[in-house]
Amino acid sequence: MKTNGHLNYAIFFCQRLDPSQDTNRRALEKELGSHIRFFPMPCTGRVEALHLMRALESGADKVYVVTCASSTCRYREGNARAKKRLEFAQGLIEEIGLERERLEILPISSPPPVSVDTMARELMGRETKLSPSPLR
Amino acid sequence: MITAERKPLSEIKESIAPYKKMLIVGCGSCVAECASGGEKEVGLLASALRMDAKKENRELELLEMTLDRQCVFEFIDQLTELVDEYDAVLSLGCGAGVQAVAEVFPRAIIVPALNTTFLGQTKESGLWLENCRGCGDCKLAYFAAVCPVTRCAKGLFNGPCGGSKNGNCEVDPETPCAWALIVTRLEESGRLDALATIHPPAQWSRQQGKGPRKIVREDQRI
Numbered sequence: 583m584k585t586n587g588h589l590n591y592a593i594f595f596c597q598r599l600d601p602s603q604d605t606n607r608r609a610l611e612k613e614l615g616s617h618i619r620f621f622p623m624p625c626t627g628r629v630e631a632l633h634l635m636r637a638l639e640s641g642a643d644k645v646y647v648v649t650c651a652s653s654t655c656r657y658r659e660g661n662a663r664a665k666k667r668l669e670f671a672q673g674l675i676e677e678i679g680l681e682r683e684r685l686e687i688l689p690i691s692s693p694p695p696v697s698v699d700t701m702a703r704e705l706m707g708r709e710t711k712l713s714p715s716p717l718r
Numbered sequence: 719m720i721t722a723e724r725k726p727l728s729e730i731k732e733s734i735a736p737y738k739k740m741l742i743v744g745c746g747s748c749v750a751e752c753a754s755g756g757e758k759e760v761g762l763l764a765s766a767l768r769m770d771a772k773k774e775n776r777e778l779e780l781l782e783m784t785l786d787r788q789c790v791f792e793f794i795d796q797l798t799e800l801v802d803e804y805d806a807v808l809s810l811g812c813g814a815g816v817q818a819v820a821e822v823f824p825r826a827i828i829v830p831a832l833n834t835t836f837l838g839q840t841k842e843s844g845l846w847l848e849n850c851r852g853c854g855d856c857k858l859a860y861f862a863a864v865c866p867v868t869r870c871a872k873g874l875f876n877g878p879c880g881g882s883k884n885g886n887c888e889v890d891p892e893t894p895c896a897w898a899l900i901v902t903r904l905e906e907s908g909r910l911d912a913l914a915t916i917h918p919p920a921q922w923s924r925q926q927g928k929g930p931r932k933i934v935r936e937d938q939r940i
Binding site for chain 1: 761
């Protein structure tokens with residue numbers, strides 16, 4: 583599958599989406615090296631704006647927060663909270679002249695399990711107007 | 719508690735433009751509770767400033783710190799060994815904190831990153847309401863613990879004004895009418911007759927009559 587090999591990705595995701603996430607993500611991390619970083623979370627409601635800022639600061643060009651579908655969160659509203667925090671972080675990066683699109687929330691529509699490596703390859707293959715971050 | 723909001727980044731950038739090495743200091747008390755100046759907010763601002771500097775190829779070194787209280791000398795003292803090593807201190811304390819740090823370090827440059835706003839209550843997560851003006855002449859006992867000076871847009875001691883609709887203020891329909899709250903609370907606690915009392919104007923001299931106020935307690939002094 584074609585990927586945007588010139589971009590670095592950080593993917594925060596709810597680990598309930600993929601019970602085999604540990605094996606699946608490690609394989610892809612090994613293959614792509616510093617181009618991808620996975621951050622499995624017990625629930626994406628744990629995501630803070632600071633996590634997203636630090637991901638960008640550390641060289642990610644694009645950060646995804648992959649959540650359960652709306653109203654299917656195991657903890658009821660973790661995905662809704664993740665969305666609000668991501669939107670807050672989008673406001674912060676806009677203040678410094680970075681594109682909002684560098685942060686994106688992605689609710690998974692299909693029911694779990696979802697293979698995080700397949701999902702990540704799909705995300706990396708998406709067309710994007712983003713160029714490498716000026717912070718690199 | 720004292721509430722505050724972060725200044726726009728453009729204003730902060732302008733204030734710190736001459737400096738390359740800064741201490742960025744938060745406060746773990748009121749402004750942490752209102753999510754504007756605690757440890758997380760220090761991290762967020764530092765991250766944004768570092769990214770901004772990198773984007774513009776500017777040199778900027780930041781050391782992040784959060785004091786338990788930025789308005790008390792014993793906590794400010796943690797900065798003593800550090801301040802001289804930095805060009806300036808960017809404070810995420812309230813106005814009292816900024817000034818307290820400035821007083822302890824007379825030669826240091828202290829730059830505020832927050833706009834201090836009001837004395838308030840955390841109504842719910844992410845919602846803070848102004849409910850005390852620090853007038854120095856508290857009348858809550860007469861008004862069922864609802865302050866008409868602060869929470870009535872017209873500051874009426876002898877309300878209601880007659881303009882409220884559905885229990886909300888005519889000045890801001892999203893704000894509960896303080897007098898509707900007062901009457902309801904007095905009624906529910908069987909004290910409605912308290913409304914018959916006419917209250918004289920407030921003693922505003924206690925708030926602003928002699929300039930900045932101070933409290934002296936000899937029993938607390940060392």
